[in-house]
Amino acid sequence: MLIDIGVNLSNSRFDSDRQEVLERARDAGVDKLILTGTSVDESEAVVQLCGQLGERFPEMLYATAGIHPHDAKSLNGESIGILRSLAKNPCVVAIGEMGLDFNRNFSTPEQQEKAFEAQLELAAELQLPVFLHERDAADRQLQILRTYRDHLVDAVTHCFTGSREALYGYLDMDMHIGITGWVCDDRRGTELQGLVANIPLQRLMVETDAPYLLPKTLPEPPKGKRNEPAYLPWVISKIAEIRKESAEQLAQQTRANSLRFFRLD
């Protein structure tokens, strides 16, 4: 059984067949999903999905509550209060996704840092683990994290695609690393493929980031190239191949890591 720690299930590309997506996930051995909250609205949406679908899919759906750096500009005087009350819902197991993304700067770096620090403070206050996003901003992100690390219970850098230096920066702070189907891409994922064997097994978790990042190793890509949690085994098998470990062992250990990290057991 596998745990997908990053699923954007509130995305409109799942509007027509959300239940079927979850059934296919279960059939593929993916029995727990952490739904990603990327803004106040999306966090409310994923918490609602946990409630709506929870009866049909018991102990399968969990959520994060947070503001993605792209949405940092939406932070207002009420945002943190709403996230705090969302986090009271038992399905919310982490604060995020949060962090810095200087790749596209949909929000200004100043807005991003403000939203990031406000959420780190919330996570420290609630003693909930942190779900991190970072692109082209490792130096600054690590700098900010260092000042908060002692107050945080745990953190995972989801969809890690960075440099060796960034990887060791996160690992030095005893943080976890989430790997997506990016690793299945022999063109964009080359650097990541070279780093995946350096992640201690106890620090590794896996995710699809669905509907994004469809694994390139799929023999027959689905129509529309939409990714979904049922494809998580392709991420596992690629990582296992690179690390020269059995897929079964990797599945077991990443599952144990996720259960511990999100306190699901």
Ligand SMILES: [Zn+2]
């Ligand atoms: Zn992300």
